[in-house]
Amino acid sequence: MGLSEFDLIDRFFRDVGRTRSDVVLGVGDDGAILRCPPGHELVMVSDTLVAGVHFPLDAPARSVGHRALAVNLSDIAAMGATPAWALLSLTLPEVHERWLTEFAGGFSRLARTHEVQLVGGDTTRGPLSLSVQVVGMVPPETALRRSTARPGDLLFVSGRVGEAAGGLALLQATLAPRESLNDSVRRSLIERFEFPQPRLALALKLRGVASAAMDISDGLLADAEKLARASGLRLRIDLERLPQSAALAESFLPATATNLMLTGGDDYELLFSVSRKYQDRLEPLISQGDITQIGECLPEMPEDPAHAGVELWREGARLRLSALGIERSGFDHFA
Amino acid sequence: MGLSEFDLIDRFFRDVGRTRSDVVLGVGDDGAILRCPPGHELVMVSDTLVAGVHFPLDAPARSVGHRALAVNLSDIAAMGATPAWALLSLTLPEVHERWLTEFAGGFSRLARTHEVQLVGGDTTRGPLSLSVQVVGMVPPETALRRSTARPGDLLFVSGRVGEAAGGLALLQATLAPRESLNDSVRRSLIERFEFPQPRLALALKLRGVASAAMDISDGLLADAEKLARASGLRLRIDLERLPQSAALAESFLPATATNLMLTGGDDYELLFSVSRKYQDRLEPLISQGDITQIGECLPEMPEDPAHAGVELWREGARLRLSALGIERSGFDHFA
Numbered sequence: 001m002g003l004s005e006f007d008l009i010d011r012f013f014r015d016v017g018r019t020r021s022d023v024v025l026g027v028g029d030d031g032a033i034l035r036c037p038p039g040h041e042l043v044m045v046s047d048t049l050v051a052g053v054h055f056p057l058d059a060p061a062r063s064v065g066h067r068a069l070a071v072n073l074s075d076i077a078a079m080g081a082t083p084a085w086a087l088l089s090l091t092l093p094e095v096h097e098r099w100l101t102e103f104a105g106g107f108s109r110l111a112r113t114h115e116v117q118l119v120g121g122d123t124t125r126g127p128l129s130l131s132v133q134v135v136g137m138v139p140p141e142t143a144l145r146r147s148t149a150r151p152g153d154l155l156f157v158s159g160r161v162g163e164a165a166g167g168l169a170l171l172q173a174t175l176a177p178r179e180s181l182n183d184s185v186r187r188s189l190i191e192r193f194e195f196p197q198p199r200l201a202l203a204l205k206l207r208g209v210a211s212a213a214m215d216i217s218d219g220l221l222a223d224a225e226k227l228a229r230a231s232g233l234r235l236r237i238d239l240e241r242l243p244q245s246a247a248l249a250e251s252f253l254p255a256t257a258t259n260l261m262l263t264g265g266d267d268y269e270l271l272f273s274v275s276r277k278y279q280d281r282l283e284p285l286i287s288q289g290d291i292t293q294i295g296e297c298l299p300e301m302p303e304d305p306a307h308a309g310v311e312l313w314r315e316g317a318r319l320r321l322s323a324l325g326i327e328r329s330g331f332d333h334f335a
Numbered sequence: 336m337g338l339s340e341f342d343l344i345d346r347f348f349r350d351v352g353r354t355r356s357d358v359v360l361g362v363g364d365d366g367a368i369l370r371c372p373p374g375h376e377l378v379m380v381s382d383t384l385v386a387g388v389h390f391p392l393d394a395p396a397r398s399v400g401h402r403a404l405a406v407n408l409s410d411i412a413a414m415g416a417t418p419a420w421a422l423l424s425l426t427l428p429e430v431h432e433r434w435l436t437e438f439a440g441g442f443s444r445l446a447r448t449h450e451v452q453l454v455g456g457d458t459t460r461g462p463l464s465l466s467v468q469v470v471g472m473v474p475p476e477t478a479l480r481r482s483t484a485r486p487g488d489l490l491f492v493s494g495r496v497g498e499a500a501g502g503l504a505l506l507q508a509t510l511a512p513r514e515s516l517n518d519s520v521r522r523s524l525i526e527r528f529e530f531p532q533p534r535l536a537l538a539l540k541l542r543g544v545a546s547a548a549m550d551i552s553d554g555l556l557a558d559a560e561k562l563a564r565a566s567g568l569r570l571r572i573d574l575e576r577l578p579q580s581a582a583l584a585e586s587f588l589p590a591t592a593t594n595l596m597l598t599g600g601d602d603y604e605l606l607f608s609v610s611r612k613y614q615d616r617l618e619p620l621i622s623q624g625d626i627t628q629i630g631e632c633l634p635e636m637p638e639d640p641a642h643a644g645v646e647l648w649r650e651g652a653r654l655r656l657s658a659l660g661i662e663r664s665g666f667d668h669f670a
Contacts, residue, residue, distance in 0.1 A: 029549075031380035034376060041371065047424075053459065120379060127464075131383065146365065
């Protein structure tokens, strides 16, 4: 296409996202210059999406641009922070102007919604992948961590889990849907995969309330295991407490829907623990269905401190994953 | 290898670089928590290296780790900043423990030298590439830009240019060396490619002195064109002023050495302009050979403001690149 790297950045990435007053110098120099917010700590996150691994090779460019930013904003939400600045490293096999326009549009629209400005990055020739970093801000000592849940805390999840994985399975025809599945339900699940919404508004309400938090990118069970391990405790999850998804129920048989809820990734909902003494503060969010209590935090087994983990219960009895036909608890790039 | 992504990060990337007191929370959560330096602005840079594009597929892992950080520290230097925190996004086809140990060692050693702490990032399965971001600090309004050179300013370069490209050409046998080339000179050029040293100490001396600066990653002429374009002026470079490299002269015929000096990338030296009134302050650096005046900044042509660019002169006469056998001025991923 004859577009130089310079022209490419100038044309597609100079005005992406919101123009922020704390950006002294944005895209175009060796680096961006940014003004520190007084009285705040910074939170920095980074996530990479590789074509064929994190999204289908033929995914719509607008969705790829949206997701590249959304997965990072979800990490910012998981830390209880407010996002501010983004960097984008785009590795492209070739320059397709239409693809780039759509990609930048998807990225920019989400950035504007959350008042994020793209301040730098680079473009490189190679197999399609995108690495995005976001810096956010948080008042001192209010950031949420995954290592600070305590035994006795209640365990919550936002929204509904498994829908994005259901959408991806429909897109890729890896799971058979019910014959009765109608197109608007099908589209709603695919939308959950292609345009996940980071839970930034919820995250602000969890500051000072949640004892620990993380986002669910690899699947509820896999990520709950990480929270349990980081906090040095066990998590009990009650299957019948999981938020029910009408769309999943309409799309798949019950066993498949349960499997998706427990192991499907890409929803970018929040998993968090709350001390029982703060439970009342969450009542409005619970009654609106924004969050659901799915279990609780238990002490680690005294005889086996290494065995932090997740216990799955149904109607008062502990379940084995194999009883649900589940072989692995979620996605791991290198397992 | 059975190592999970979690184990991989825990094992190879938890203690990379210096432990800094302004890092509240480093590797291991959804994000890092960092303390803003009071009375400073932040500088954020990002650079991606793709195997087979930015380094040979069989490059030593220690060099890959060093270069992934060095190219970013060079951008920090070009902005006149002091580096602090790094993120690493590592995309790997598979887990080779020895490769990872060497890679992390090369990254960590350079990070320690410059008091940088690795605070986060991610690992993904895919074609080998590395995206690194570094955040640095600079007193307000002292960051160096590439857009602020003025006509009449003198043009300088640090160190010697072309040596890294000479080293790469020897490594890949793309240029024929002189028969007399001895092994220690050969090694010294390859070292310049494999272990470039970011000019961070020099950068601090240029604060308040240089009118504009950038680092040379794509070749002297190509990057000088970018500085000229950003500042809206012409640059005159005098060929006979270029710092002479004994190693290049011993390795290649004169025409090849000149070509490498003008178009070879990967040196990560600094190109900067200085007002004549500050020339005296640079005398110690000039006499030690740390920096060399290679030309000057000229006003853009009034009749053709779009034609900012670089003029190459030899012994008082302007040269065409084609007279030197040069077809393109440097590296561009998408040209």
